[in-house]
Amino acid sequence: MSKPYNNTKATLALAKASFRSIMRSPSAVVFTLAFPLIFILVFGFLGGGGVKVDLAIAPGSDLQNPIINAIEQINVIHIVKDKDADEIKAELEKGHIAAVINVKKNTSGTPAYLANVQYTSASIDKGSILKSVLANLMYTLNSKDIKPTVAQLNESTVQGRIYRTIDFILPGQLGFSLLSTGVFGTAFVFFSLRQTLVIKRFFATPVSRASIVFGEGIARIGFALCGAVFIILIGHFFFHFTLIHGVITVLNMLLLAIIGLVVFMGFGFIVSGIAKSESTIPPISNIITLPQFLLSGTFFSIDAFPSWLQPISRALPLTYLNDAMRKVAFEGAGLWDVKHQILIMAIWGIGVYIVAVKVFKWE
Amino acid sequence: MDKTNAIISVKELVKKYDDFTAVQGISFEVYENEIFGLLGPNGAGKTTTLEIIETLREKTSGEIIVDGYSVDKDASKIKRIIGVQLQAAGYYPNLNLIELMELFAGLYGVDIKPMEMLEKVNLQDKAKAKYKALSGGQKQRFSIATTLINSPKIIFLDEPTTGLDPQARRNLWDLIIDIRNNGTTVVITTHYMDEAEQLCDRVAFVERGEIIALDTPDNLIDNLINSGFERQKEVKKANLEDVFINLTGKEWREDN
Ligand SMILES: Nc1ncnc2c1ncn2[C@@H]1O[C@H](COP(=O)(O)OP(=O)(O)OP(=O)(O)O)[C@@H](O)[C@H]1O
Numbered sequence: 001m002s003k004p005y006n007n008t009k010a011t012l013a014l015a016k017a018s019f020r021s022i023m024r025s026p027s028a029v030v031f032t033l034a035f036p037l038i039f040i041l042v043f044g045f046l047g048g049g050g051v052k053v054d055l056a057i058a059p060g061s062d063l064q065n066p067i068i069n070a071i072e073q074i075n076v077i078h079i080v081k082d083k084d085a086d087e088i089k090a091e092l093e094k095g096h097i098a099a100v101i102n103v104k105k106n107t108s109g110t111p112a113y114l115a116n117v118q119y120t121s122a123s124i125d126k127g128s129i130l131k132s133v134l135a136n137l138m139y140t141l142n143s144k145d146i147k148p149t150v151a152q153l154n155e156s157t158v159q160g161r162i163y164r165t166i167d168f169i170l171p172g173q174l175g176f177s178l179l180s181t182g183v184f185g186t187a188f189v190f191f192s193l194r195q196t197l198v199i200k201r202f203f204a205t206p207v208s209r210a211s212i213v214f215g216e217g218i219a220r221i222g223f224a225l226c227g228a229v230f231i232i233l234i235g236h237f238f239f240h241f242t243l244i245h246g247v248i249t250v251l252n253m254l255l256l257a258i259i260g261l262v263v264f265m266g267f268g269f270i271v272s273g274i275a276k277s278e279s280t281i282p283p284i285s286n287i288i289t290l291p292q293f294l295l296s297g298t299f300f301s302i303d304a305f306p307s308w309l310q311p312i313s314r315a316l317p318l319t320y321l322n323d324a325m326r327k328v329a330f331e332g333a334g335l336w337d338v339k340h341q342i343l344i345m346a347i348w349g350i351g352v353y354i355v356a357v358k359v360f361k362w363e
Numbered sequence: 364m365d366k367t368n369a370i371i372s373v374k375e376l377v378k379k380y381d382d383f384t385a386v387q388g389i390s391f392e393v394y395e396n397e398i399f400g401l402l403g404p405n406g407a408g409k410t411t412t413l414e415i416i417e418t419l420r421e422k423t424s425g426e427i428i429v430d431g432y433s434v435d436k437d438a439s440k441i442k443r444i445i446g447v448q449l450q451a452a453g454y455y456p457n458l459n460l461i462e463l464m465e466l467f468a469g470l471y472g473v474d475i476k477p478m479e480m481l482e483k484v485n486l487q488d489k490a491k492a493k494y495k496a497l498s499g500g501q502k503q504r505f506s507i508a509t510t511l512i513n514s515p516k517i518i519f520l521d522e523p524t525t526g527l528d529p530q531a532r533r534n535l536w537d538l539i540i541d542i543r544n545n546g547t548t549v550v551i552t553t554h555y556m557d558e559a560e561q562l563c564d565r566v567a568f569v570e571r572g573e574i575i576a577l578d579t580p581d582n583l584i585d586n587l588i589n590s591g592f593e594r595q596k597e598v599k600k601a602n603l604e605d606v607f608i609n610l611t612g613k614e615w616r617e618d619n
C-alpha cells in the first residue's frame with residue numbers, strides 16, 4: 001500500500017457525482033423547485049392585494065389599543081367600522097364579513113386586553129386566513145409583554161412590518177419542499193442504485209458504506225439548499241418575503257433546513273429499505289409526506305384546525321420546521337429561540353434513524 | 364515469465380445459498396501474470412466463485428488468499444489491488460463516461476486522466492455519452508476501462524465478451540492481452556471455447572460447483588486426443604466466423 005486510502009476523497013467524489021446526477025434529473029428539480037414556486041406564485045399574487053379579509057369591529061369595542069392598532073397595519077385585513085350590531089350580524093351570515101372582533105380592557109389585571117373574535121361559517125376560508133394572522137399577531141404582542149426589555153425593540157419593528165400571505169406561505173412551502181426532496185429523493189436514489197447494481201459495483205471498490213451515505217447526503221442537502229436559497233430569494237425580491245436580519249436570517253433558515261433535511265432523509269432511507277418495487281416508493285412516501293403537507297401548517301396555521309386535529313399536527317416534525325422557519329424569518333428569532341422546535345426535530349431524527357438502520361438494505 | 368508464483372490461492376471453498384450448495388469445496392491457484400479462465404455451464408458457480416474472491420459475497424467455508432491478503436481480514440486491501448468487471452452491474456445514472464471515470468478515480472483514491480483511460484478501450488469519441496446510450500460492446504469496453512483505474516495487480520472479467528460481434532470480441536482479446544503484458548494478472552470467465560483457447564494460459568472447468576479439470580488448453584486438448592477422441596467431421600479450412608471477419612474488417616468500428 002503506497003499511501004493510505006482517502007475516505008474524504010471518495011465521499012466528495014460521490015457527492016459531486018450525485019449532485020450532477022440530481023441536477024440532471026427532471027423529477028428532482030420539479031419536486032424541489034417547481035411545486036413550491038407554483039404555490040408561492042399563486043399565494044404571492046393573492047396576498048399582494050387579491051385577498052382582503054373583512055373584519056368588523058363590534059360596536060362598543062375599545063378602539064385605542066395595541067391589538068386594533070396592529071390589525072390596522074396588516075394589509076390583508078380590511079377593518080369595517082361604524083356598523084351596528086344588526087348590520088354586522090347580517091353581513092356575517094352572508095359571509096361578506098369574515099369575523100367580528102371585540103376588544104375590552106381587562107379590569108382584573110393581565111392580560112391587559114381581552115379580544116373576542118367571532119367567525120362565520122359562511123366565510124370559512126377567509127376566516128382561516130384571519131385566524132392564522134391573528135394567532136401570529138397575538139404571539140408577537142404577547143411576547144412583547146413577557147419580555148419588556150425586548151419589547152422596546154420589537155415594537156418599532158412590529159408596527160412597521162407588514163405580515164403578508166407570503167410570510168406565512170413561503171416557510172410552509174419551503175418546509176414541504178425539503179420534506180419531499182428528503183423523502184422521495186433519498187428513497188428513489190438508494191432504491192435504484194441498489195436495483196441497478198450501481199452499489200454492487202461501488203462495493204468492488206474500497207469505498208466505505210459511510211462514504212456512500214455521506215456522499216449522497218451531502219449532494220442532496222447541497223441541492224435542497226440551492227433550491228431553498230432560490231425560493232427565498234424569489235419570495236424576497238418579488239413578493240416582499242420578510243427577512244428581518246437579512247443574510248443572517250437566510251443563514252439561520254438554511255441551518256434549520258439542514259436539520260429538517262437530515263430528519264426527512266431518514267424517512268427516505270426507511271422507504272428505500274421497505275419498498276418492494278420502484279412503483280411502491282411513491283405511495284409509501286406519500287404516507288409520510290401527505291399528512292405533514294396537510295397538517296403541519298403548510299397553508300394555514302395549525303391553530304385554525306379543529307382541536308381534535310391539533311395534537312396530531314403537533315406530533316409531526318414538519319410542524320416544528322415550519323414553525324421555526326416562520327419565527328426565524330418573520331420574528332427575527334435566532335436558532336436558540338427555536339431550540340424547542342429543534343429539539344423535537346432531533347428526537348424525531350433519532351427515532352427515524354434507529355428504524356432506518358434496521359430496515360435499510362444494501363443489496 | 365515466472366508462472367509458479369501464486370497470486371490467488373483458493374482452498375476448499377464452499378458456498379451455500381440456504382440449502383443449495385453452489386460451490387462444493389473447490390481449490391485452485393492463479394499464477395502471477397497469467398490469464399486464468401474459469402469455464403463451465405450456466406449455473407456452475409463461476410460468478411459465485413469470482414465474487415467471493417472479489418470480497419463481494421460471503422463464503423460459507425474455505426480459505427482464500429489474494430496477493431498475501433486474506434478475504435476475511437483484509438477485504439479493503441484486496442479491493443485496492445484488484446479491478447472488477449461484474450457480469451451484471453450498473454453505473455451512476457445521468458453521468459457521462461468522463462464523469463463516471465472521475466467518480467471511480469475518487470472511489471479508488473487515485474488520480475487519473477479520464478480521457479486516457481477511455482482511449483485505452485477506444486471510447487474517446489463517446490466521452491460525453493451516457494453509459495445507457497452505449498452499445499453492448501461499448502458498455503463492456505467501458506466496464507473494462509473502469510477495472511483499470513487503480514492500476515490493479517489482478518483484474519476479474521466475468522463474461523466480458525458475451526454479446527459482442529466477432530471482431531469486437533477479437534479487439535477485446537487484444538486489449539486483454541495488452542493488459543496482461545503490462546504486468547496484470549487476468550481472471551476471466553467465458554462460454555466461448557475458442558476464446559479460452561486463444562487467451563488463457565490455464566483454464567479450470569467448473570461443473571455443479573466442482574472443478575473437474577484444470578490445465579493449459581494445450582494439455583487438455585492433447586489429453587483428449589490421446590484418449591482416442593476424434594472429431595465427427597473434418598473441419599473446413601475456414602468457418603463462418605472467418606467469413607464474417609473477412610467481410611466486415613478487423614478494425615474497431617465506430618458502432619461496435
Ligand atoms: N444470490 C443467490 N441466491 C441463491 N442462489 C444463487 C444466488 N446466486 C447464484 N445462485 C445459484 O448458484 C448457482 C451458481 O450461480 P453462478 O451465478 O455462480 O453461476 P455461473 O457459473 O456464473 O453461471 P453463468 O454461466 O450462467 O453466469 C446457480 O445455480 C444459481 O442459481
Ligand SMILES: [Mg+2]
Nearest residue numbers: 409410411450
Ligand atoms: Mg456467471
